[in-house]
Amino acid sequence: MIAGEALERLGDDDAALIRYRRAAELHARRLAAVSEGREVFAADGDRGARRLVALLVRLGRLDEALCAARRARTRPFAAAAASVRDPDALRDYHRERRALDAELERAWELPGAARAQRRVELRAGLAQLERRLDELLLGKLPADSAGAEREVCAQPAPGVVMLVFYPSELGYLAFAQDVSGVVAVELVGELPTDPGERAARLLDPFAAKLEEATRIEVLASGPLTREAFHALPWRARALIERAPVAYRLDLPRPVVASAPRSVLQLVPESNLPGGSAEVLAAARVLRERGLSLIERRGDEDDLRQQLRVDLLHYVGHAHAEGWDSALELGGDRRLSARDLLAGPAPTLAVLGGCETGLPDPRAHGGGISLAHALLLA
Amino acid sequence: MIGTSSTVRDDLAASLVPPLLAALAEGADPAEALRRAQLDHLDREGWDRFRAYTP
Numbered sequence: 001m002i003a004g005e006a007l008e009r010l011g012d013d014d015a016a017l018i019r020y021r022r023a024a025e026l027h028a029r030r031l032a033a034v035s036e037g038r039e040v041f042a043a044d045g046d047r048g049a050r051r052l053v054a055l056l057v058r059l060g061r062l063d064e065a066l067c068a069a070r071r072a073r074t075r076p077f078a079a080a081a082a083s084v085r086d087p088d089a090l091r092d093y094h095r096e097r098r099a100l101d102a103e104l105e106r107a108w109e110l111p112g113a114a115r116a117q118r119r120v121e122l123r124a125g126l127a128q129l130e131r132r133l134d135e136l137l138l139g140k141l142p143a144d145s146a147g148a149e150r151e152v153c154a155q156p157a158p159g160v161v162m163l164v165f166y167p168s169e170l171g172y173l174a175f176a177q178d179v180s181g182v183v184a185v186e187l188v189g190e191l192p193t194d195p196g197e198r199a200a201r202l203l204d205p206f207a208a209k210l211e212e213a214t215r216i217e218v219l220a221s222g223p224l225t226r227e228a229f230h231a232l233p234w235r236a237r238a239l240i241e242r243a244p245v246a247y248r249l250d251l252p253r254p255v256v257a258s259a260p261r262s263v264l265q266l267v268p269e270s271n272l273p274g275g276s277a278e279v280l281a282a283a284r285v286l287r288e289r290g291l292s293l294i295e296r297r298g299d300e301d302d303l304r305q306q307l308r309v310d311l312l313h314y315v316g317h318a319h320a321e322g323w324d325s326a327l328e329l330g331g332d333r334r335l336s337a338r339d340l341l342a343g344p345a346p347t348l349a350v351l352g353g354c355e356t357g358l359p360d361p362r363a364h365g366g367g368i369s370l371a372h373a374l375l376l377a
Numbered sequence: 378m379i380g381t382s383s384t385v386r387d388d389l390a391a392s393l394v395p396p397l398l399a400a401l402a403e404g405a406d407p408a409e410a411l412r413r414a415q416l417d418h419l420d421r422e423g424w425d426r427f428r429a430y431t432p
Contacts, residue, residue, distance in 0.1 A: 215408065226382065228382065228426075228428075230415075230428070238419060240416070241416065241419075243412075244408035244409045244412040244429070245408065245412070245429070246407075246408035246429045246431045247428050247429065247430050247431070248430075248431050249430065249432055250432075251432040258404060259403060259404030260401065260402060263402075273387060273388075274386070274387030274388040275387055275391070277388075277391040278387070278391035278394050281394075282395045284395075285398055285399040286399075286402055289399065289403060311401060311402075315390075348407060349378045349379065349380075350394060350397060350398060351378070351379065351380045352385070352394055354381060354384040354385055355381060355382075355384065356380040356381050357379075357380025357382055357428050357430055358381070358382055358383065359382070369380065370380060371380030371428075371430040374378050375378055375430060
């Protein structure tokens with residue numbers, strides 16, 4: 001890295017690029033050995049990729065710079081998204097998990113001290129099982145991962161404007177790409193807190209592209225993953241009034257749009273006064289459109305298998321905590337991000353609880369949230 | 378996937394989510410389905426906490 005920076009200062013940009021690429025690859029290899037906190041580690045230690053992106057921008061090689069930024073951003077997800085999962089090992093995990101969950105339920109029937117002791121033992125068993133699952137989900141990259149990385153730099157479809165924000169030494173390198181090409185600017189320093197001024201900094205450099213957009217896709221990193229781009233003021237209205245806004249993980253697979261046929265409505269008991277109104281109204285509109293509706297409270301033995309539906313509608317409490325983010329199903333029951341990653345998963349989901357898509361501002365692509373887990377599953 | 382970026386009021390969800398699901402059931406793209414539902418709720422605090430996450 002230091003050598004790359006020295007070469008760049010001496011004006012040998014080609015040699016510096018080689019060094020930066022090498023540093024980025026080395027960081028990617030180190031990443032493969034990290035399981036806990038992989039997404040944050042990926043963002044913290046990617047100085048090589050940052051220098052690479054910045055140098056490519058300075059050289060005017062914007063397509064390459066954008067592609068390098070996108071690769072660095074999605075790298076921590078590559079194994080979880082594309083790993084060749086061992087179906088037998090996953091089946092074993094699900095079987096053992098069901099047994100442990102059942103034992104945790106039965107432990108409530110034990111007398112005081114015995115109950116506490118048994119629950120401690122079972123929770124330790126659960127933590128061990130979850131560590132095994134993490135290894136299973138993140139253990140290896142597929143043999144064709146290089147091909148997958150090439151795909152990640154695919155061009156946007158006609159009408160789509162992709163906004164990419166990647167950290168630089170002075171702030172952010174911001175890119176906008178559509179079928180006509182790429183533009184890039186550096187956003188130096190802190191962003192204004194006033195919404196109008198903030199929107200002007202983030203969006204105005206790309207005004208010409210945004211005026212033509214039929215869809216806007218946001219690929220942010222770091223603290224900007226929490227920015228509500230769709231609500232930013234744009235021409236005196238919210239940006240979403242201009243076009244739909246999607247927050248893209250940037251996985252190497254297409255978005256498949258088709259009308260769902262089966263729906264799972266997952267509604268644990270909760271203290272949400274508006275919850276039952278949402279459930280009833282949703283069930284009515286779904287039935288009116290001929291969808292087959294399955295209802296679950298979250299305490300059923302077959303719950304995980306029932307997640308293999310076209311559409312999941314969740315109404316209940318949830319919280320964000322990376323891989324431990326969870327849909328709260330009542331008592332000790334929960335569906336964590338790693339549970340969702342382990343599949344089976346719905347094709348679409350509307351997760352109505354709090355923080356179900358809350359990004360981690362320390363990670364490039366927002367880290368693992370419940371919504372991201374479902375996209376990766 | 379439709380998720381939330383913070384806490385959400387359950388009365389807002391009760392009003393916004395059913396039309397969102399209706400649009401999805403009719404085959405609308407998730408980002409477009411959410412946009413349609415949100416445009417009817419721009420005067421409600423917290424409307425912007427729902428987001429469309431895509432692969």
